[in-house]
Amino acid sequence: MNIEFFLDGKAVTAEPGQTIMDVAKANGITIPGLCGEKRISKTTSCFVCVVRDKKTGKFLPSCSARPTPGQDIEVTHPEVLEMRRTALNLLLSEHNGDCEAPCTIACPAHAAVEEYVRAAANGDFTEALRIIKERIPMPMTIGRVCPRFCEKQCRRNIGGEPVAINEFKRLAADKCFDTFMEELPALSGKQVAVIGGGPAGLAAAYYLRRLGIAATVFEMMPKAGGMTRYGIPEYRLPKTILDREISHFSKMGIQFEFGKKLGDDLQLSDLQKKFDAVITAVGCWQASGMRCEGEELAVSGIDFLREVIENDCVAANPGKVLVVGGGNTAMDCLRTSVRLGSPEVICIYRRSEAEMPAEKIEIHEAKEEGVKFQFLTAPVKLEKRNGKLVLTCQKMVLGEPDASGRRKPVPEAGSDFEIEADTVIAAIGQKTAAPAGLPVDRYGCLDTQDDHVTVGEKLYAAGDCVSGAATVVEAVASGRRAALAAARDLLGAPMPKEETIFVSRGNWQDLTRDELVVLRDDLSEAPREKLNYIPLAERKTSFKEVCATMTPEQIAAEGKRCIECSCSDKHDCKLRKFAEEAGCSTDAYAGVRQPAVYDVRHPEIIQDRGKCIKCGVCVKICKEVVNKSLLSLQKRGFKSCVSTAFGAALPDSCRECGECINACPTGALDWRKKR
Numbered sequence: 001m002n003i004e005f006f007l008d009g010k011a012v013t014a015e016p017g018q019t020i021m022d023v024a025k026a027n028g029i030t031i032p033g034l035c036g037e038k039r040i041s042k043t044t045s046c047f048v049c050v051v052r053d054k055k056t057g058k059f060l061p062s063c064s065a066r067p068t069p070g071q072d073i074e075v076t077h078p079e080v081l082e083m084r085r086t087a088l089n090l091l092l093s094e095h096n097g098d099c100e101a102p103c104t105i106a107c108p109a110h111a112a113v114e115e116y117v118r119a120a121a122n123g124d125f126t127e128a129l130r131i132i133k134e135r136i137p138m139p140m141t142i143g144r145v146c147p148r149f150c151e152k153q154c155r156r157n158i159g160g161e162p163v164a165i166n167e168f169k170r171l172a173a174d175k176c177f178d179t180f181m182e183e184l185p186a187l188s189g190k191q192v193a194v195i196g197g198g199p200a201g202l203a204a205a206y207y208l209r210r211l212g213i214a215a216t217v218f219e220m221m222p223k224a225g226g227m228t229r230y231g232i233p234e235y236r237l238p239k240t241i242l243d244r245e246i247s248h249f250s251k252m253g254i255q256f257e258f259g260k261k262l263g264d265d266l267q268l269s270d271l272q273k274k275f276d277a278v279i280t281a282v283g284c285w286q287a288s289g290m291r292c293e294g295e296e297l298a299v300s301g302i303d304f305l306r307e308v309i310e311n312d313c314v315a316a317n318p319g320k321v322l323v324v325g326g327g328n329t330a331m332d333c334l335r336t337s338v339r340l341g342s343p344e345v346i347c348i349y350r351r352s353e354a355e356m357p358a359e360k361i362e363i364h365e366a367k368e369e370g371v372k373f374q375f376l377t378a379p380v381k382l383e384k385r386n387g388k389l390v391l392t393c394q395k396m397v398l399g400e401p402d403a404s405g406r407r408k409p410v411p412e413a414g415s416d417f418e419i420e421a422d423t424v425i426a427a428i429g430q431k432t433a434a435p436a437g438l439p440v441d442r443y444g445c446l447d448t449q450d451d452h453v454t455v456g457e458k459l460y461a462a463g464d465c466v467s468g469a470a471t472v473v474e475a476v477a478s479g480r481r482a483a484l485a486a487a488r489d490l491l492g493a494p495m496p497k498e499e500t501i502f503v504s505r506g507n508w509q510d511l512t513r514d515e516l517v518v519l520r521d522d523l524s525e526a527p528r529e530k531l532n533y534i535p536l537a538e539r540k541t542s543f544k545e546v547c548a549t550m551t552p553e554q555i556a557a558e559g560k561r562c563i564e565c566s567c568s569d570k571h572d573c574k575l576r577k578f579a580e581e582a583g584c585s586t587d588a589y590a591g592v593r594q595p596a597v598y599d600v601r602h603p604e605i606i607q608d609r610g611k612c613i614k615c616g617v618c619v620k621i622c623k624e625v626v627n628k629s630l631l632s633l634q635k636r637g638f639k640s641c642v643s644t645a646f647g648a649a650l651p652d653s654c655r656e657c658g659e660c661i662n663a664c665p666t667g668a669l670d671w672r673k674k675r
Contacts, residue, residue: 005071020051020062020073029075032084032578034091034665035615036063040624045615047087048578052080059083081582088579089588092503094638096593096610097667098517099503099576101566103150103165109477110498111135113150113165114566120168121559123552128172129180136169137206138199138476140177140245141228143170144237144545146473147328147359155516155563157508161528163562167550174549177244184252185212190490193218193275195262195435198226199472200463201281202246203479204486205254211487215254216275220261224249226283227464228472230306233332234313234543235339262435277458277486280438280446281479284464288429290324294382297389301329301427308336313543317341319422322391324348324379326355330427331362334371337423338540345371346419350378350396350409369540378409380416382424391419430469443468453482460485501579503586505565505596505610516563517596519606519672524560568606569667575613597641601649604672605661609641612668618642618660626659642668 003014007024014023024031033049042064049062054072059080067073074080103113112131119128132139146166154162190213194201197219205215223229224246228237250256260266262282271278287300301323308315321337323330326349337345347366349356352375356363367373374393381392395415398407434440438455439447445468446461453460462482463475487493505517531547533539539546550558567573599607619631619642630650634643644650661669 003067003069005067005069005073007073008075008077009072014067018066020060020065020067021049023067024062024075031062031075032574032581033063034574034578034613035617037617037621037663040617040620043616043620046091046613048084048091050080050083050087051075052077052083084578085582085584088575088582088584091575091613092501092579092584092586093589093591094594095503095575095586095613095666096505096596097503097567097608098505098565099501099567099570099573100499101564102153102155102504102507103163104566105502105504106149106153107135108149108471108474109135109480111150114562114564116172117163117165117168117559117562118564120172121556121562123556125172125175125552126180128168129176132169132172133180133182135480136473136476137203138228138245138472139169139173140241141199141237142473142476143167143173144241145228145232147471149473153507155508155511155565156528156561158511158516159513164528164550164558167529167531167558168555170549171552171555173245175552177248181251182210184209187214187253188212188491190214190276191216191274192277192279192486192490193271194279194281195266195271196226196281196283196463196465197221197224197256197258198281198283198463199228199475200283200465200479200482201226201279202249203476204279204281204460204462204483205479206249206252207480207483208486209252209254211483211491211493213483213487213490217249217254217256218260218262218266218271219256219258220265222258224256224258227302230309231302231329231332233305233336234309235335235539235546236332238545239309268435268437272458276490277460279460279462279479279482279486280435280455280465281461281463281475281482282432282435282465284430284432284469286431286433287426288431290379290382290426290428292379292381295379295426297382297384298324298424298426301325301333301425302430304333304425305329305336308340313339315340320344320346320420321423321425322346322348322389322419322421323425323427324391325425325427325429326351327357327427327429328359328362329430330425331358331366333425333427334366335362335369337425338369338371339543341541342423346421347371347373348377348379348391348393348419349373349375351406352376352398355398355406365546368536376409378411389421389424391421391424393417393419430464432465432468434465451481451485453478453485458486458489497580499576499580501576501584501586503576515596517565517598517608518563519568519598519600520564522560523563524557526557526561528561529554529558567611567667568670568672569611569664573667574665599649600672602654602672603652604655605650605658606670606672607642607650608668608670609643610668611666612642613666614640614642615665616642617663617665618669621659621663626657630654631660 034046035043044061052074101114116128116131151162194217208215376396395412396409399410402408441447460482462478533547594610596610
């Protein structure tokens with residue numbers, strides 16, 4: 001006999017034997033659950049599927065509770081949702097795994113690093129490029145100039161060097177870029193103006209077109225590329241490579257108009273009338289000064305680099321050069337000066353080498369090329385005497401950490417000294433010259449809403465003009481977010497749900513070699529593949545690219561060094577899915593997580609107890625469905641775990657079954673080979 005009752009005030013009917021969850025599903029109401037499995041006797045261990053009986057106030061596990069006539073069940077009441085959130089947070093508090101590889105988490109564009117590394121290592125460069133371009137539309141450029149956020153978190157840093165991740169992007173792009181074309185939807189009729197043809201603007205236009213929105217890029221310079229063209233030296237990024245990459249945007253149907261500067265040749269109000277939306281990506285073209293007397297006698301780093309690039313790397317010998325600054329722009333100015341024939345090139349930096357923001361590889365290569373460094377030295381005054389520039393400096397000592405976390409340089413009394421030079425370059429930093437009429441924050445960057453891209457109605461911003469001077473990969477990530485926001489407002493397209501739950505076993509700095517979870521059989525212990533540099537003498541006297549792209553053979557060898565840290569079940573994990581939907585946090589409750597105990601004795605199956613939530617489904621599946629009793633819950637309390645009798649390995653015959661793997665909600669049991 002059917003039973004009539006209520007779900008969130010709606011009259012529903014249950015057939016005999018149906019649970020509350022069954023009836024909810026039949027009526028289009030989704031109730032999350034981790035331990036429910038139709039083929040086994042009820043478990044009710046996770047408590048994620050709770051509902052509440054409105055009359056009694058009792059919470060019930062909907063996966064097992066059967067309705068009674070006239071019962072009024074609350075499914076979406078705030079207190080019910082909070083109870084589910086609590087249950088999920090408690091499970092997360094001791095869950096120990098890697099939802100995503102630390103390299104992917106570290107990437108500002110959140111590119112699927114492990115996946116494209118695997119594809120390229122297997123020789124499938126087209127697939128690798130497809131994966132890369134989901135998040136990085138300029139892989140030829142970024143494969144050469146990225147500061148390698150991913151490599152800094154690679155767990156191969158433990159006792160060695162990281163996987164050469166950037167080289168996978170570079171090789172896949174170099175080999176397949178010219179023949180690769182994305183599947184593009186038909187145009188929707190919507191049009192967006194993108195102001196600025198640098199990485200952020202190009203990325204915004206790219207993702208707009210992939211979403212079916214026409215984009216026109218307005219660029220103040222004669223060519224697109226922004227700082228990648230006019231700020232990054234030829235020896236790091238050959239402009240023929242950049243031209244190849246940017247030509248692809250035109251092939252996609254993106255339009256370009258050059259020599260158009262906002263405020264001079266373009267008016268924002270006119271663009272807003274002509275286009276459905278506007279994205280501003282004007283970059284940071286205003287140099288910061290040295291903040292000392294006579295600083296107007298110095299040339300700015302970005303102006304120096306731009307002039308050299310615009311003149312095809314043909315410029316007069318700058319004589320003895322002093323570069324003030326410690327970032328990547330400073331390194332570019334130093335190494336460019338060497339190539340222009342400067343007899344002596346000196347870097348002046350007010351902190352120690354350890355505090356320099358420049359990439360370590362840039363510092364190392366600059367030293368190889370003969371650049372001298374004077375650390376703990378700050379400029380005080382710049383003046384001209386007898387046709388020479390004289391920079392008065394003072395020695396510094398490091399004090400307490402400042403807002404950046406680095407120790408603040410403090411002047412050393414009576415330590416002033418002078419350095420004579422022919423050219424002084426100020427490479428201190430860059431800031432936004434915000435277009436008139438647009439709101440700015442206290443730093444002079446464009447003021448945006450909580451999504452970090454929306455400025456006003458159908459008006460968005462992306463890149464350095466929002467964040468301040470940043471990296472190319474950060475700029476393209478920002479451009480993508482702006483394009484998605486525009487598509488949301490113009491097409492009603494929902495913003496893709498970004499993953500928020502990242503359980504991690506820790507960064508490499510927190511782990512020892514013995515704590516590494518290594519699941520692959522063919523992990524190589526070979527050293528990192530070396531880059532093939534051109535001879536040092538040629539580096540110092542030409543603007544040729546300093547090193548060649550790694551060969552496919554090198555990439556195949558390097559791919560075997562990848563530990564493949566991410567969870568094998570990351571695309572199907574129910575715990576992560578429901579935790580994200582509930583707005584959970586991995587640190588809502590403090591506690592000691594389960595140790596990363598894993599068993600890979602079976603040739604094809606992983607048992608990872610750190611991920612186990614002790615729902616008991618695998619135990620019952622094995623016993624009640626497969627008619628075996630290979631698994632059981634053992635021990636008590638916090639030490640309880642699922643294991644085999646006497647800790648034996650799973651039998652080889654399990655490879656023909658896999659029922660426990662299919663039922664596991666978290667990947668605590670899974671196939672070893674990542675799918």
